[in-house]
Amino acid sequence: MARTDDRFRSAFNEALSMVAAQKVGDSLPSETMLAEALGVSRTIVRTILAALLEAGLLHWRGREKTILRLPNKADRLPLRDEHVPREVLERRFLEWVLRFDVPAGTPLNVAKLAKEFSVPPHALQEFLSGLGQSGLVARRPRGGWLLLGFTADYAIELSEFRSVLELHAVRTLVHLPKIHAVWRKLDGLERQHHDLAARIDTDFHDFSRLDGAFHVALNSVVENRFVTQFQKVIALIFHYHYQWDKRMERDRNAAAIAEHLAIIAALRSGNEAAAIAAATTHLLTSKATLLGSLRVNALIPDEDINPVE
Structure with missing residues (x-):
């Protein structure tokens, strides 16, 4: 049961990131595609949709899944294990960049971002080091990282x-x-x-x-x-x-x-x-x-x- 609950919590938080990347009035994809994107069963997807509905984030009726409001930090569920898989970190970070919330040239606060993405700071540092070759981020001369951004x-x-x-x-x-x-x-x-x-x-x-x-x-x-x-x-x-x-x-x-x-x-x-x-x-x-x-x-x-x- 604990393992199933952890899987639900992680998938629910990832679903929140998907919602946050869109706009009020947008629609979420089908249950099948959500299950594939989140890496969970359709049963868990329906549980997630019910939770989004209860939180007032979503209008859900049949195939219609319309976003009513964007999530905030209070909507996220605490994880038993603060270490999320690398692929989840990767998706969360890139979604954050592609929402255009942070302009190019912004210094990255690793400690703050590690907490937001539910990973230890050393894991985020390692991820940023690997991502550096893509041109989205760069090391600062005096240490730390700079968001080059999507220009x-x-x-x-x-x-x-x-x-x-x-x-x-x-x-x-x-x-x-x-x-x-x-x-x-x-x-x-x-x-x-x-x-x-x-x-x-x-x-x-x-x-x-x-x-x-x-x-x-x-x-x-x-x-x-x-x-x-x-x-x-x-x-x-x-x-x-x-x-x-x-x-x-x-x-x-x-x-x-x-x-x-x-x-x-x-x-x-x-x-x-x-x-x-x-x-x-x-x-x-x-x-x-x-x-x-x-x-x-x-x-x-x-x-x-x-x-x-």
Whole structure:
């Protein structure tokens, strides 16, 4: 029972971080996607949703899960074990950066952040040291850490680097034998894309998680220790950019689903040129969406946006 309670408390606090990363009036994804994102069963997810409902954070009725207010520190549940897994720390920290609550150039108070993220200071120091290579944080000359932040230049450079990595993965994947496990993953993802396309009018908010799963599957065929950390940062940033700009969100997500399906079809054909063309089209669209999202968040002027550069 204690282990189950610990799992619930950790997942509940992570769900609070997910809610905090959005806006009042936004919707949470489906129970299945929440279970996958939080790493718990749907039973625990329903318990979490009930707790969010009771706390006045959420309106929950059937598939409708609308955020009524953003959480505060008092909403978090104390953990029996202050040490959270590294992947949880990683997600919490990147969500904190991507909420734009703290401007670039802010010194990081390790002791304060360690308490906020429920980790010992030495674990946060180790995490920041590893994250330093991604360009989001940097060591200060006299000790400590500086948040470099998510800027327009960072977004453009990251998008270009993402294209290099992902097109390499596509070139690798298209020639893999049909017995490779990735093809079964793509079969399942294709079904999920068709399912979401059929209910896109009501569940378009669910796309960002499906997008993340799709790109993780593509990149899983290439193992390279030097880009693993970058892939995690890329995956989370390109997950969040679908939520930053609410204008025409349903139409954008429907178009992205069609582009994903086109990539899968081209990969199955075994035609490398067609697969690269389909992937390139989607990456350019994604870059345009990211830059448009930066404009909405006042991080980049309109005249600086050139989606096809």
